Amino acid sequence: SAAASTETTVLTLGRTMLSMGRNGALPKPFGTISSKFLVPKVGTIATGAAGAVVYVIMNFVSHGQVIADAVSSCAVMIAFYYGLTGLTSAWAYRAHWRNGASDLWLCIILPAIGGLTLVAAGGWFLKTHWDPANSMTSWTLPIPPHWQIGGVFIIGVGALVLGALVMWGYSRVAPAFFDGDRAAPEPNIERKREMA
Numbered sequence: 001s002a003a004a005s006t007e008t009t010v011l012t013l014g015r016t017m018l019s020m021g022r023n024g025a026l027p028k029p030f031g032t033i034s035s036k037f038l039v040p041k042v043g044t045i046a047t048g049a050a051g052a053v054v055y056v057i058m059n060f061v062s063h064g065q066v067i068a069d070a071v072s073s074c075a076v077m078i079a080f081y082y083g084l085t086g087l088t089s090a091w092a093y094r095a096h097w098r099n100g101a102s103d104l105w106l107c108i109i110l111p112a113i114g115g116l117t118l119v120a121a122g123g124w125f126l127k128t129h130w131d132p133a134n135s136m137t138s139w140t141l142p143i144p145p146h147w148q149i150g151g152v153f154i155i156g157v158g159a160l161v162l163g164a165l166v167m168w169g170y171s172r173v174a175p176a177f178f179d180g181d182r183a184a185p186e187p188n189i190e191r192k193r194e195m196a
Helices: 002-023 041-061 066-092 094-099 100-127 153-173 175-179 191-194
Strands: 138-141 148-152
Touching: 002 041, 041 066, 066 094, 066 100, 066 153, 094 100, 100 153, 138 153, 148 153, 153 175
Parallel strands: none
Antiparallel strands: 138 148
């Protein structure tokens, strides 16, 4: 199961980076596909390398106890990722309520309920994992009041904050995508013909 989880993580993140690279949210090399393996080239390598580096460092610091907390902290990312997706979907289709009751329910109300539920579940999860008793590891803040915080909370919130900082930084490098000025690229017809 560890191998399957690793593979699905690399595949998902690699494909996300492929899409972001093609749309200008990441550097262009992330938008390339390996001609031999037909997988996202740079995204797959970057995901594997970053995961290995983070794991080795955190495993060393925590004396081998971090893996359980890292796996548990994935719940935070999943809850907020899908929660924000539901809320964004409801917002994007907010004008569709005029099309009838089915569009109101399927495009706005149900995605909003799902999004709010997942964001609330993520918040509750963080609240319970602030307590070190609910984690394998704990970390003491170096600044007063020197709280001792559960490792799941630190990893989950740390990953979200790091992601937000990277996104903010790259929005300064490539503002067109983040300002909504850039249209989606046309599909590569020649590439599709080669694959067919």
